[in-house]
Amino acid sequence: MSDSSPIPAGPPISAGTPAASNVPEYSVTELSLRLKRSIEETFGWVRVRGEISGFKRAASGHLYFSLKDADSVLDAVCWKGSAARLGVKPEDGMEVVCSGKLTSYPGRSKYQMVVERMELAGLGALMALLEQRKQKLAAEGLFAAERKRPLPYLPRVIGVVTSPTGAVIRDILHRLADRFPTHVLVWPVLVQGEGAAEQVARAIRGFNALPEGGPVPRPDLLIVARGGGSLEDLMAFNEEVVVRAAAGSDIPLISAVGHETDTTLIDFASDRRAPTPTAAAEMAVPVRMELVASVASFDERLRRGITRLAREKRQHLDGLGRGLRGPREQLEMARQRFDDLSDRLKHALRVGVAAQRAQMETKFAKLRPALLRREVADYRRRLLDADARLLRALRQRQADAIQRLAQPAKLLESLSYKNVLSRGFAVVYGADGHALKSAAGMTPGAAVTIEMEDGRRQARIEGGGAVPARRGGAMAKPPGQEELF
Template sequence: MSMEDAAAPNLPEMSVSELSGLLKRTVEDRFALVRVRGELSGVKRHSSGHLYFALKDADAVLDGVAWRNVAGRLKFRPEDGLEVIATGRLTTYPGRSKYQILAESLEPAGAGALMALLEERKRKLAAEGLFAAERKRPLPFLPQVIGVVTSPTGAVIRDILHRLADRFPRPVLVWPVAVQGEGAADQVARAIRGFNAIAPGGAIPRPDLLIVARGGGSLEDLWAFNEEVVVRAAAESAIPLISAVGHETDTTLIDFASDRRAPTPTAAAEMAVPVRADLLDRVEELGGRARMATRRLLVEHDTRLSGLARGLRHPRSLIEAGEQRLDDLAERLPRALRGLIADRRRQLAEVSGGLRPHVLTGELRQKAERLAQVSERLAPAARRLFERAERQLATPAQLLESLSYHRVLSRGYAVVRRAGKLETAAAALHPGDALEIEFADGRVGAVAAGDPPRRRRKTDLPPPEQGTLI
């Protein structure tokens, strides 16, 4: 027996739970606070709000958990492939015999990691055509209603409202959202789609222009506006959209998907509306120019009309010539009418001299005699034609009569019909069938009685032949 075997009975026995608890305390005491750098993998957000993930490098994998209160404070959205630094403590999970890190904070492993993720996402969305220039629409010159998506408590909304009031006051609808942290991207996307879902002419006016605004900040602070859900909502917006996120040097992906990018929220308000005083001055200037142009045009037309009038004859001279011609025609008209009537009378006398009643009567008598002669010759010819046709039809009629089955019926035969159809065999009839029997002098109804005829078998003698009826 070895020394180990001898010592084994002296070791205290522990349950699995006791050993797991001992390991848990040992690991938590030894690694109460650690910072671990690795690549995120298998990121999953539970419905409870907790965040589950794994940190990995080339040789090892470490499971991790960020409870809901920690996950809600993150300034970026964790994604697979992003390199981060997790700060927290190690612990064990006895239910699965594994160890994990309980993260108290998660941050990208330097700005380079976020920039790499940003560039990759930018290339992906650009390949889908979301940033294409032909998708961008012009902004309305003077929108009736402006929708603003921003935080309701920051200085951004006050700057926008103040600038709009200075330039050209317009009704503004504010959709309050969180502009950073957990859930900010989803809120911004829902706000853009919510404004687009407002029906025109409803109780809530539909905006003609949208402004998505936020103040300046770090790359992590502005990360919500780099999220894919926000970019897609901006690209899908049917309402023209101005992005005003950060300061002049800040660039987010929503800037590429929007119709216009403003360097600051105040600049977005300046893009949204013109200056009312400038418009009034412009209108007054154009009105003055229009009045001057009208007066100048009237003067030019008056001068031209005067020049043309000098080359025209006086209207009185035109009327006088017409009056003289009218008097001349009035004198000539009665003489012309009298001459015309005399000519028509002479023509009527010449025509009426050739119209004598006895000439017309003689012509009518000749026509009547000729018609009587033609009638006398036509009647015998028509009679001969009818007789020849009658003789030609007599022979086929006699043949048709001789072939008619009525001749057969007159010799004592009959025709049996059932339901209007001819029956030629008794085997087809059944007792109770309604029949119609046709004789030479008419038709009578009948009902089949008795047993149906037995079908002839091959051994039966053949029935006597009846012969043909025709």
């Protein structure tokens, strides 16, 4: 590309100076801008296939990464506005086809691609990515059959996670109204594009976080729904964050994403998969008219059963009644038995009284007053004799006990140190109340207590000195004699 700008004038050429070149002279910025325009005009729109490497999402929302193949690397950037419209979520190692324009970044003398669109490099690569993700999540047990929970038979509140403007929510509400009108809570979300997966996962966790009995009723059942579309359109429901939210839901969840032939990873993590959103509404509630008909049928069967049971009981009672005698006959027989027993009772009383009187007279005749008086006198004499013997025995036992106690008392009195005090001795107690056994324990100025025969007095030790030894040495202690202290 030629340059038509005038050549800047140079300084005068003096003798002996080589002639100036005809090549124009540029500043670094001028050259960088010319290269930028040249690249953008030549490569205004390109499609590049390569593997994503060094992917990074900046805080501003822009995406920075590189596209590489076996021999070369191309820097790429996707601005925030375009990143929100991408059909896939970029990841390192993903093979994609990017569409956009080439430009240069003068600040680093580098050229790069500004990506406007991105798609996976063929359906096979996308299916391989999904299969790899499916195996990873299945290894963690998120798709295990034992995690599946039964759906509530008649949910009072149903939570629906879907787009509020599509035909899906209208189909679900219409089918619920036809089958069994139920309270429905809709959590509006994006169902494709940038941020759709995060919104769906946040909606599932939000419904689970609602408290029981709160201002917003907690759903008994969740439906995650979306209409049909291509595999790229349904990629939000293949994202790991959505699958983990569905598997971790405490509320039973129905997945109704796409048409019957469409399969996403959320279908494996949900408790039940519906082929269409309409079918999900049919799974959620029974048909009200069928329930009414079933209740009416049960009511009729119950009514007929009670009628038949009452008729059978009445027939059985009538049969038992025929085998019973009439009340008048029963009363006459009872009156006759009463009269018979009354006559027998009168006779038995007369006979019994006579027998008891005869027995009493016989025993009274055997009693003789003189014999009774002699026996009483004999019993009185024996009682007085036993009383005298008992009194003598008690007195003798008391005397023996007094004699046995007198001997230890005398021995105790003879061994008491009180006897020693009566002979002129004294006991000296220290401040702690213990008897002092030697003069070494009496320090000058110490307070002591002296006990004599007639009482105690307080004293204080004055002076000091060695205790004079006894004449003739220490007196030998008689054998068997105990010490006083």
